[in-house]
Amino acid sequence: MGSSREVFKLNKSISRTGYLTRLSVLLALVIILTVLNIGNIPIGPIVATIYQIPVIVGAVLLGTGAGCILGGAWGILCFYLAVTGQTTDIVALGIVQQNVLLYFVIAFVPRFMVGLISGLLSSAFKKINFFRKHNVIPFAITGAVGALTNTVLYLGALYIFVKQLLAELYEIDISAVGGMVMGVATTNGLIEAALSCVVVAAICKALSHVDKGLKI
Numbered sequence: 001m002g003s004s005r006e007v008f009k010l011n012k013s014i015s016r017t018g019y020l021t022r023l024s025v026l027l028a029l030v031i032i033l034t035v036l037n038i039g040n041i042p043i044g045p046i047v048a049t050i051y052q053i054p055v056i057v058g059a060v061l062l063g064t065g066a067g068c069i070l071g072g073a074w075g076i077l078c079f080y081l082a083v084t085g086q087t088t089d090i091v092a093l094g095i096v097q098q099n100v101l102l103y104f105v106i107a108f109v110p111r112f113m114v115g116l117i118s119g120l121l122s123s124a125f126k127k128i129n130f131f132r133k134h135n136v137i138p139f140a141i142t143g144a145v146g147a148l149t150n151t152v153l154y155l156g157a158l159y160i161f162v163k164q165l166l167a168e169l170y171e172i173d174i175s176a177v178g179g180m181v182m183g184v185a186t187t188n189g190l191i192e193a194a195l196s197c198v199v200v201a202a203i204c205k206a207l208s209h210v211d212k213g214l215k216i
Contacts, residue, residue, distance in 0.1 A: 023066050026058045030070055034077040037088065041195070048191045055111070056118045056146035056200050060139060061207055064119025071115030075108035082107065091158065094165050102161060110153035118146035136205050143200025144193040151189035155181050 030051070033039035039051040055074055059067025082092040082103060095103040125138040158166060159181045166181075167174040 019062055019066070023058065023062055023069065026054045026062075026066075026070055027073060029054045030074050031077065034074060035081070043191055046187050046191055048188060048195050050192075050195065050199070052111075052114050052147050052150050052192070053143075053196055053199055053203075055115045056143055056196060057203050057207075059115045059118035059146070060122040060142055060200065060204050064116060064123060067115030067119035068112060069115070071112045072108065074114075075111035078111065079104050079107040090169055091162070091166065094169055095162055098162075098165065106154065106157045106161065110150050110157065113153055114146050114150045117149045118142050121145055136201050139204040140197045140201040143196040143198070146200070147193040147196035148189065151185055151192065155185050155189070 033051050033054070039049050040047045041050060051074060055067060055070040058070045078087075078092070081087040082089065082096050083100060085093070087093065092103065092107070095106065122138065122142050125142070159178065163174060163177045166172075166177050170180065172180065
């Protein structure tokens with residue numbers, strides 16, 4: 001994984017001003033999507049989320065440190081909205097009523113890890129020159145992996161820590177919770193991964209072309 005200094009160092013391909021400008025824009029986007037709850041896209045009977053996309057884009061273009069900042073901000077916002085009752089997520093509200101510290105872990109860690117894993121993966125691709133050889137593919141892979149990181153960690157945490165609560169909220173037998181979680185993972189999760197794959201690749205490819213023509 002490398003030292004913490006390597007993980008959180010500034011992306012030297014852009015200026016400090018360009019770095020801070022892009023980080024601010026992406027952070028604002030994370031806040032708007034999360035607070036206004038407008039990061040859900042209906043695809044047939046399934047609702048896919050795009051909250052993770054600004055986090056992954058930031059991790060790819062600005063580095064692992066930026067990804068961690070964006071992912072951490074996303075997690076803290078989700079926690080704040082649940083604690084203050086400003087979310088429509090019945091699972092989040094239920095966990096907060098039972099154990100607020102547990103919900104902080106469930107809300108924060110998966111989202112923070114989206115930024116961390118995406119940044120580290122992108123950094124690894126750059127070190128082996130994979131971007132130059134395969135053009136847009138590394139962006140797409142990182143987009144998909146970033147989305148799956150959130151899906152696996154969040155749903156996994158729900159299953160491990162609040163299985164009983166899920167059974168009560170959805171009025172199902174506790175033995176059926178595993179199947180329900182797997183169903184969400186293989187429908188919403190895979191669609192979100194595919195969506196992130198395409199959108200992250202398109203955005204990062206476009207902005208990387210801009211960086212080649214401009215010194216920002």
